[in-house]
Amino acid sequence: MINAENIHKRFGAVEVLKGVSLQISKGEVIAVIGPSGSGKSTFLRCLNHLETIDSGRIEIEGAVLASTDANGHCHYAPDAEVRQICRKMGMVFQHFNLFPHLTVLQNIIEAPITVKGMKREEIIPVAEELLRKVGLFPKRDSYPARLSGGQKQRVAIARALAMEPDIMLFDEPTSALDPELTGEVLRAMRQLADEHMTMLVVTHEMGFAREVAGKVLFMDHGEIIEARPAAELFANPEHPRTRAFLDNML
Numbered sequence: 394m395i396n397a398e399n400i401h402k403r404f405g406a407v408e409v410l411k412g413v414s415l416q417i418s419k420g421e422v423i424a425v426i427g428p429s430g431s432g433k434s435t436f437l438r439c440l441n442h443l444e445t446i447d448s449g450r451i452e453i454e455g456a457v458l459a460s461t462d463a464n465g466h467c468h469y470a471p472d473a474e475v476r477q478i479c480r481k482m483g484m485v486f487q488h489f490n491l492f493p494h495l496t497v498l499q500n501i502i503e504a505p506i507t508v509k510g511m512k513r514e515e516i517i518p519v520a521e522e523l524l525r526k527v528g529l530f531p532k533r534d535s536y537p538a539r540l541s542g543g544q545k546q547r548v549a550i551a552r553a554l555a556m557e558p559d560i561m562l563f564d565e566p567t568s569a570l571d572p573e574l575t576g577e578v579l580r581a582m583r584q585l586a587d588e589h590m591t592m593l594v595v596t597h598e599m600g601f602a603r604e605v606a607g608k609v610l611f612m613d614h615g616e617i618i619e620a621r622p623a624a625e626l627f628a629n630p631e632h633p634r635t636r637a638f639l640d641n642m643l
């Protein structure tokens with residue numbers, strides 16, 4: 394579903410991604426863990442073109458988003474194709490990014506109408522079904538300001554799903570939440586995983602990573618230090634930096 398090879402990205406003088414590669418197959422759940430500033434968000438943002446890469450290659454479901462020629466120049470697909478490719482991915486952010494002036498339902502139907510050209514009467518039943526799924530149908534006509542953080546994040550998940558993505562990217566979806574609200578968001582994510590959604594999840598929730606992810610990547614200083622089956626990585630981290638990070642987390 395995603396094939397990223399040797400991604401390099403710098404912000405000014407700082408090389409934030411130093412040759413990161415990742416393959417994710419259909420239905421696979423991969424967790425990305427690592428210290429703050431290690432490049433996790435930047436990597437996710439590169440995959441769906443919220444950032445442009447300096448070099449490397451990104452393929453999404455067989456379509457080439459970006460590639461690098463023999464001279465080291467990086468080329469992106471034409472704009473229309475980029476938009477089409479990126480539409481296969483839904484993203485959920487740490488800070489929800491809901492539209493404050495729109496109700497819950499309006500937040501969910503906005504992109505399907507404006508981006509996909511769907512009709513209101515087509516998308517509303519889909520949106521309502523998604524709201525039931527994340528347990529928020531009663532909040533259909535509320536504004537985001539009236540919701541808890543956990544509820545906002547579940548709306549954000551429903552909003553991403555309304556575009557019918559094949560892949561879901563999560564960037565620390567529970568990091569902005571009070572501890573008692575993380576469970577409801579993790580449950581919605583776990584349900585998605587049970588339905589075989591392909592998911593790439595940056596998280597500090599080690600329990601979730603261990604139980605739901607097949608594979609866990611440990612990132613540090615712009616590199617993937619260790620990429621192993623979740624049970625193995627947690628039971629027996631190979632790299633001293635992974636071990637130090639996990640010791641600190643637990």
Ligand SMILES: Nc1ncnc2c1ncn2[C@@H]1O[C@H](COP(=O)(O)OP(=O)(O)O)[C@@H](O)[C@H]1O
Binds near residue numbers: 409427428429432435
């Ligand atoms: N838009 C940006 N401009 C300049 N530096 C950035 C930008 N975004 C991220 N960085 C820097 O890139 C590094 C990696 O950041 P980030 O990908 O957000 O890490 P993480 O998500 O692992 O905490 C950090 O040093 C951060 O300050």
Ligand SMILES: [Mg+2]
Binds near residue numbers: 433564565
């Ligand atoms: Mg981040």
